[in-house]
Each structure stands twice: as C-alpha cells, then as structure tokens.
Amino acid sequence: MRSLYTLVLVLLFHFSYSQFRIKSISPAINQQDSFNAKIIETLEEFLETKDPKFWLDSDFKRFKSPYYEIIGIENGKLGNNFYQPSVMEIIPTDENDKRIVKIAFIGYNSETKSNLIKAIYNVIAVKKGDRVFFSKYIDYATKNWKIKNEDNVTYYISPNKNFNIAEAEAQKKDIHMLSDFFGAEKFPITYYSTISPEEVFKLKGFDYHPMMYADKSGGFAEGYNIIFSGNNSEYYTHELVHLFTSKLFPKINPYFDEGIATYFGGSGKFDYKWQKEKLKNFLTENPGFDAFEHLDIYERLFFEKETPIPYVISAVLCEMIISKFGKEKLFLVLKNGNSVEEGLKTLNLNKNNMNYELRKFLKN
Template sequence: MNFNFLFFTLFFILFSRAQEVKTVFNDEFIKSCGINNEEYTTIKNSFSKYIKDFDVSTSVNYWIINEKSVFDYPDEDFVNLMLESQKENLSIFIQAIKKVNPDTYQIELSFLKNIDCKLEIYTVYKVFAKLTKSEFKYINNIDFEKKYNKYQTKTITFFSENSIDFNQANVFEEENKNLSKFFETDIINFKYFKSKSVYNFMSDRGYLLERTMLLPNQNGAETFVGENLIFSGNNSEVNIHELTHLYIFKCFPNRHNLIDEGLATYLGGSKGLSYKEHLKNIYLSIKDKNINLYNELFFGNYVVDDTSSLWYTAGALLCDIAVEKGGKKMLFELINSGKRNIDLFKKIEDIFSVEEDKIDDLLKHELKRKYDQYYP
C-alpha cells in the first residue's frame, strides 16, 4: 500500500469541509482483515449513517442497553468523543474492523486533528458492532469484555477486576454519610469502578490511546456526575474527592469549575496527596519566582511534578479561607458563585473584599499564611 498517497487522500477528504465530523474508512486494509464485502458494506453504511445523523438525544438508540452495565448510557464515552470532535474539528478514520464472533465486529477508530497542516492522532478508541434483527447496534468495550466483578454495599455498587476490601468499602460508606450531612442533603447511591490506574480504566472502556493514559501520575479518576458513576485509578475502595463532585453537582447548579475542583481537593485531596500537601508543593514552587498567579490560574496550567495543580490548590485555598472567614455558610456562597469567571470574581470581591486585579496578591498572601500555619 502507498501510505503517502493514502494520507494525502485522507487529509484532503477529512479537511476539505471542516464544519462536520467526517468519516473515512481504510478500505484496502479493512478488506484484508478477514470480513467479506457484504459484511463490510453493511457495517460501513450503518456506522456512516450513525455519524451523519448523530444527535446526543437519540444516540443511545443505536446501542445495546444492559441494565447490569457499568454505564446507564452505554454510548456515554462515544457521545463525549463526538462532542469533542465537533468542538475541536476532529475527523474519524476507521482504521480496522475485525470479526470477533459470528455476529459481532470490533471497530477501531482514530480521531484525527489537523495541526499546522499535519494529521495528528487525538484519540484511538474501539467499539463493537453486533448484528441484531437485521441491523447493527453498538456495544462499548467495558460491557463486551466484562473483566470486572460486581459487589454491593448499602449505597455503593463496586466494580473491580479483583476482589474488594470490605473494611475499606465500609469506610467509604461512612464517608458518604459524612458528606451527606456536610452538604445537608439525602445520601447518594452511586457506582464505583475501582482500577489500578487511569490507563487501566480507560483501556477497560475501549480507549487504545488517550491523553490521560500517558500522564506520569496515573493516580487519577473520572466522574460521570449525571450517572452517579466514578472511575477511580487510585487502586482503592475510597475516593472522597470524586464523591464530593457528586454532592456538589447535586446541590450547587451554579458552581464554578475552580471551586468545584477546589472543594473536592479541600475535602478529599487529589492525586494521592492531601490539600495541605498540595499547598506546600505549590507554595515552595512559586515563592521565589516572579509568577502572576491570576494569569496562571485563569489563562495557564501551572503544575508541579505532574501532581500538584495550581487550579485545584488555589480553588481549595479559597474554600479554606472562606470557611475560616464565615464557616460553611460562606463556603456555600462561594460554591454557588455562578459558572462564569465574572460571577466568581464578583463573589471573591463580596467575600474577601478583593477586586479582580488584586487576586494575584490575595493568593500569594494566603498561600504564605496557610503554609506558615500548616508547616510552622
């Protein structure tokens, strides 16, 4: 195969019309994968129609729904990939189709981005197509491979490749009660997928390549707040940070992302470190540098050792000093500030008497004060 010609043709097709998500099939290679022309044509037409007619509200109709599944909506990951494709102007290259049993096929998809006239791989994802009643419906990898076992405690449904530690599960149950009391709301029933790393749970969901799978610190998680579902890569039955997100989502519709992540870090730490440990890392990293923390916070991405993020830590710091100043009442006011930056700036001014152009000074002062307090 002439790969230079293939990618020239691919580039021309994918980016000649930039506003819609386009699909290209690697015809020559796919036909060499052991499926006949009739099978290939049927799958190709079915998938092309799904993408062409894609709509978030009806997407799930193309998927096989299993009440025992990890996901309530089996298309959750694919919908997010499609939304990302529309936002980032990605295109889909169907690179391989493999028959895995008489009525089911594995489809490998590369999501490609045009960066400076070069095709770069954004994400690689696999999905399964099953022939049912003369039509193809899709199955996500986590349902098809079913590498997990399922365990139930009072309010938590655990999914894990290995057995779970029920002593730790009971600890998480207690933390769930505590958060319910803290947020003054009913206790949340939720699902928790325990995994050894981000790479593992992303792979279980069908990702072959995705940015977070390559991060040096794999102690991370992803929460689907609309499904009360947590994927945790900390190899533990407990993840207070992610559970906090479920309560914030339930109680504060006008939350700003900075305070959402900040409160989750303030109460539950992140990346295996407590809020106070993150504060120490950030303070020691910036104290002798000429850094504008306002600019880094809202327009940059300041991170120390791939672990301590200014975004998470500064958000937690604002929560900390709000509690110090006015208790939980003032903290809840801060969380419910509004989703826009301008709303958050107004709330910071109301609570801390600091205008937007002085946020850098506020953060530097409070980082030092809290560091001295926690590490005398």
C-alpha cells in the same frame, strides 16, 4: 426517555462540528457479511451526524452522554477534521447480535508526509431486527470483573488488583461525611477500580489515547453516579465530591468544583493538608508568584510534580469562604456558577489584594 440535557448537547455538537466520513475500511473486514455491512453503513451515519438515534437508549439512562469521548475527536492543532475515522476491525463476540467495532482516528500531515494517530476507540454494535445501534464498550470490558457491594457503592474490580476492604470502609465514612456536609441523601454509586489511568482509558473503550500515559494515577467522575479510578484504590474522595456537586450545583464553575474536591479529597496521592503545606512552601519560595494570573483550573502547573497549584489555591479559597462566612456562603458561590472573579468578590478579593490575603491565610 433521553434527557433534555443530552438532546441539547447533541444538537450543539451537531451544529458546532463539521461533518466527516469514514476514510478507509480494512480489507480484513468482510463487507459482504450483512451484519458488517449494516454496521459500516450505520457507523458512517453516526460519525457524520452524532445523532443519538444511532445509540442504545439504555446507554443514555446510565451514562448521560455515552459517546462524549469522541465528540470533536477529529479536530486538532493541525486543523478541524484533520483526524479522519478508519474502521480497523469488526470482531465477533460470544453473542450473535453483538460485535466489537474498532475505529482509528488518523490524520495525514502533508508537510512531513506522515500519518498521525489521535486515538483508537472501540464501540459495541448491537443488532436489533434490521437495524444496528451502538453502545459503550464498558460492559464488554468488565464482563469478567468481580463485583463487590459496600453500602451504596457497587465496586467493579479489575482482574489486575485485589479488593481492599479497609479503603472501602474509609470511603464509606467519607460518603457519610459528605452527605452531612452537603445536606444530601446518599445515592447509588458505581465505582470502577483499576490500577492505572491506562486501564481506565481501556475501560472507556480506548486502545490508544494520548492521555493514557500522561499520569501514573488519576480518574474521572462521570455521568450518573460513576467513578473511574486509576489509583489502584477503593478510596477516591476527590472524584466522589464531583458526584455530589454535579447533582447539587449543576452550574458550578470548574475552578471551584476542583477546589472543593481538593479540599475534601486532596489530589493525586496526597490529602489537602499535605497539598496545602506544599503550596505554603511554594509561595514562600516564590514571592513573585501571582495567583491571580493562574485561575485556569486546566493549567498543568505543578509544584514538586505532585501539587496542582490552581487546584490547591482554589481549595484554600473554598476553606477561606467556609471559615469566614460558613458553608452556606460557599454553597451560594457553587450554585450561582459565576466566573472565578465573581466568586472571589465573596472574599473581597481582586487582582490587587488576592496574593497578600492568600499568603496571610496560609500563615494562620
């Protein structure tokens, strides 16, 4: 059965976003073909309602919310429903009951008289009897990938890279360490190992997405025990931490979620020790910097293009809680899911003293 979480999520999206319909269909698509015609009919109903009944049940069991990537994709700075869906292609596969559906989300700017593209997204259409259901693109994208099993981790290895057993062994050690720290049993993990964020987005179904090219490395922890790595590595402890916290602390505040992940796994190419030293230097060189004014974990604020300052400050705060009160106190903060300001009260921190106490701790 689909999880209650998913059904509630979809209902919220249904009421939060305005409906929109297919704007255009490529003339290259044979609409006289009965399978194609049913795909278009079903796709329009799905895009208009985001109803999970148009999606395979098996996807919900694996991915929790399998089409979250396109929820709200029609909205942007130029308005709600600005980016309308166009069906570019319906492509046969080597299975008669499955076809690839390529959807572009395009908006027309009347002021500049130009078309703007938000994304190009692929889904798999599956025919079952006289009905069509949609499924994520990922299994088709990885059908020729190598699979390696290491302890509780199943690695899917991009054809563009070689499997690194040393990194897999290091990841195995960190899994044991995190299991001990959080007091949690190991669980099965699926790890998609790619060479870049661009390849990660392609794996997730995007031919184009603006974030594909924003960074040279990165990835996601997602759904039920899944890691997408664009770091050309079998080692990604930062995202691994998110799998533990999502299970143990479902209400966790994103600020502390990224903080504890950075504490154990660093960020980008560098570990927490390196990032912490960079933060110390940054605060020394910028004595007027007010950390309390930068509690937004999504703020793209970097030092030397490598240190995401809000991430590292949150990691330092997590370390301060552990060192002063023990990990049980940190678990309480993570479990409660309070605002950042409420979490700071654990350390008796506020706007007036946070900068002083943070700098003092970093000097130790």
